[in-house]
Amino acid sequence: MFCRQCEQTANPCTKLGVCGKQPDTAYLQDLLTYALQGLATYAKEELKEGKLDSKVNRFTVEALFSTLTNVNFDSEAIKNFIYEAVNLREELKGKGIKVQETEACNFKPADSLEELVKQGEDANRKLFHSYQNEDIQSLKEITLYSLRGIAAYADHAAILGKEDNSVYAFIYDALDSMQRNGDLNFWLNMVLKAGETNLRAMELLDAANTGRYGHPVPTAVPLGYKKGKAIVVSGHDLRDLEILLKQTEGKGIYVYTHGEMLPCHAYPELKKYKHFYGHYGTAWQNQQKEFAQFPGAILMTTNCIIRPLDSYKDRIFTTGVVGWPGVKHIKDKDFTPVIEKALELPGFPEDKESKTVMVGFARNAVLGVADKVIELVKAGKIRHFFLVGGCDGAKPGRSYYTEFVEKAPQDTVILTLACGKFRFFDKELGSIDGIPRLLDVGQCNDAYSAIQIALALSKAFNVGVNELPLSLILSWFEQKAVAILTTLLYLGIKNIRLGPSLPAFVSPNVLKVLVDNFNIKPIKTVDEDLKEILG
Template sequence: MAHDMFCYQCEQTDRTGGTAGCTVKGNCGKDATTAALQDLLIHVCKGISQHARAAAERGVGLDREAAAFVVHGMFSTLTNVNFNATRFVKMIHEGAALRDRVRAAHEQAAREAGEEPAELSGPAAFRPAAKVDDLLLQAAEAGILADAEEVGADITGLRAFVLYSLKGVCAYAHHARVVDYRSDEVDSEIEGHLAYLADGPSDREELLQRVLAVGATNLKVMELLDSANTGTFGTPRPTKVKVSAVRGKAVLVSGHGFDELLEILKQTEGTGIQVYTHGEMLPAHSYPELNRYEHLAGNYGGAWQDQQQDFAAFPGPIVMTSNCLIEPLPAYKTRTFTTGPVGWPGVRHIGDYDFKGVVRAAKGTPGFPADEPEKEITIGYGRRALLEIGDDIVGAITSGDIRHMFLIGGCDGTAPGRDYYTELATSTPAESVILTLGCNKYRFNKLTHGTTPGGLPRLLDVGQCNDTYSAIRVAETLATAMDRTVNDLPLTLVLAWFEQKALAILTTVLHLGLRNVRTGPSVPAFVTEPVWNLLSERFGLRTSRSAQQDLADALGATR
């Protein structure tokens, strides 16, 4: 059946009409049915959260299964993650059953206190229909524009800012959870934010403060994920990584799922199959528990938006562990596998870490016929590695060997103008260093940047987008050592946004009070001009201009 669609959660939003937003089919490839079902799943997660908060107020402990469902469900609605409508229908009904369990706990606690349970409305009372067509009719009450005419674009956009940032928080929380790192405090805060949205907030200042509160939650989540990754896979260390292929059968692993990569390495050990990383999986090579496998052969290809050409050219199976998935082309769809929250209709999904099918596919595909000319890049400058050279950095800043530091990172994308990041990186002077993280680094990480006059590497790859936590802590440590604030350091933050993980990081930057951050390549479609002006005035948030203008501004501030 035909039904309306509206989505403007990411940077590839259609901006050709009068109102920015994808209204027929998402530029990500998401169809109207999947979009509507995602809205309903979020609605169900809000309902779970309403009852969870009511239960908590009665002293009922956290329902950890329901909390895990909320995190996984929210992550599933992130841009370029799950396009499988059938799985969303199943999750909607699973979520409703969990909601009813949390509701029963809330109501029982109230009665035990001698009171009648409060009648919660909105998502808390939602009853999903059995048939898909009826679910799609129900979706109208769950979408971001449900009461937009009544509250206006500013309020609708601020609600979206909270919701979309929260999706990014849940993505990071999920990455930690799959290696058994979780926090009742974080889960409760996530439920609190969703319950707040379920009540239909309409005060602009209150919503803006909630954006900052989500940033505070995200800081806790990034700290949790940092502990999860280092506690499970070891402490990242500077590592040279091949970006050239070697002869033999091959598997390509993309996304952020270090846990899945580890299992693939275990299950391919001794088979003669080489394992390559792609996109945001590049930092895996710097973790000792992953890098110790000799058949972790190198990194192949570029950032997520290059995957259709990268995957088509790769001579083996591809495993997609998280965002960002683009519609698989016929050239490689039959040798593509998804795991975790990822899904595409007709693509084989692995839900139990059993990668036997991947091994069979690798053995049945050609692999690389010969070694390519060897080329390497260096990664692995995580927090601990940077702090080991912290005194050298402070000394170089004091002596003038480092005139300025640039943090250039975030989510890459397909929009025109992203050559800005390449031009900015290649134009920075020899007396500067570049910290980079996220897949935006692929704009310049294979270029030669040399060393500072004092001999420090000019390009320091910090890791994935969630490793913003490491960069923040390093900046704080340097500031303390120099008796300054972070805002007083010769440091410019240039952050590329694309999807909801990047938004979560932006909320953390705002929460920490970091000023004069450049973000690009465009203002999110859900942020209206009045709201953007408010963010610019209050936090010094700026859009990127030309690389040369921004470089001149940054260096002018440190002359």
């Protein structure tokens, strides 16, 4: 195998994914990507004519989403995606659509899983080893990984009824272009176009979430638990959580969030469920320890699953595009098996009081007090804003982000989002004239909210975003983070500090372009970075 799409990669992973992905599954995911390229060639033209069946759009983003890190480890599920991609391609081909065909347009999948894996080895070579220019290869990979992140956000938005053909059009165009020649400028522009498209996908998801569940409001979330039966929900999908809350109503079960589901407690239409209680655990990489100790059922709704231990494998469930061999998958959103398992298990034996953490500082809440924030900046009471967030992971170097927040001066404010916040989400940082110094903006997709906050402040101060007293200190892990980074580049955001390590798929020359044009910097030590930023 050859996989280097995430931050924890062995640069690259060749024998076994650090994430737990087996080589066979890795090759099948490469074959799925190849099959999607063939489908995209026809879908691209059909969409232009306004004739493309929406099922092709929905399938494409689900299939791409399934190849994102820590989503689907089930070879059988990936095999079915491959067959469906080819079936849909043949349906479109049967309509007589005229295209400039590529090899992928005529790819025929083997009948057996073993033969499919061999085809996947060939697809891997075409995807990652067929380009003479390492810089073009690097830009193509950045585009591919951005596509996977875009697909995740587009899928979440579509589930709640928000779609835009411009998002699908770019996905098809990019997948098709990967099979063809293009110079460095073409692929640099494609990376920036990925950023523009991801901004639209996040905007759609923001509209979908707030349109259905209301704008997040500042909310104190307990980190303790209540005596009784329990279900913990991890991942990102608000719709899955809503369905589960409805199905568990009146059954004597408390529902808890885990990981990036924490911000769900701030949405008014989810807050109204009395049995939706608190937050359990921290970030995705700690789930083996945390889930083993949880006395109830577990539901994984999106990416972030890692190998379930035997101690809880019989009480963890997946839904949506998530999959793990031997773990029960809920296809139809009837969570009865999850509920029944929770009722069988002991649950928490007693109440446990603990501290609370504040969530709900998305754009609506922050901009609601923008006048006060601006006054505090002009009065010198707020010197600087730091956006410290992104993905969390297992590497020791990520302690940098905890130290950064702890050492940030008392006249600075920390905005945070995504699971990177679990390095410091329960720290007591105090406030500045009633404005909390730690503001949780939400999930990773709520980078859209953070961007809107920055744009509003730049307008209020009548300066460009890069002239604001704002610094981005980002941690990355997987492909949604890559998509967000391309969005920041598209918006012209400069001086981003990125860590804990730089992506293995960024070539030296591409890195030089990013440094020269956007002044992207690897993180150093906290003291060095604070001194450089604040003087």
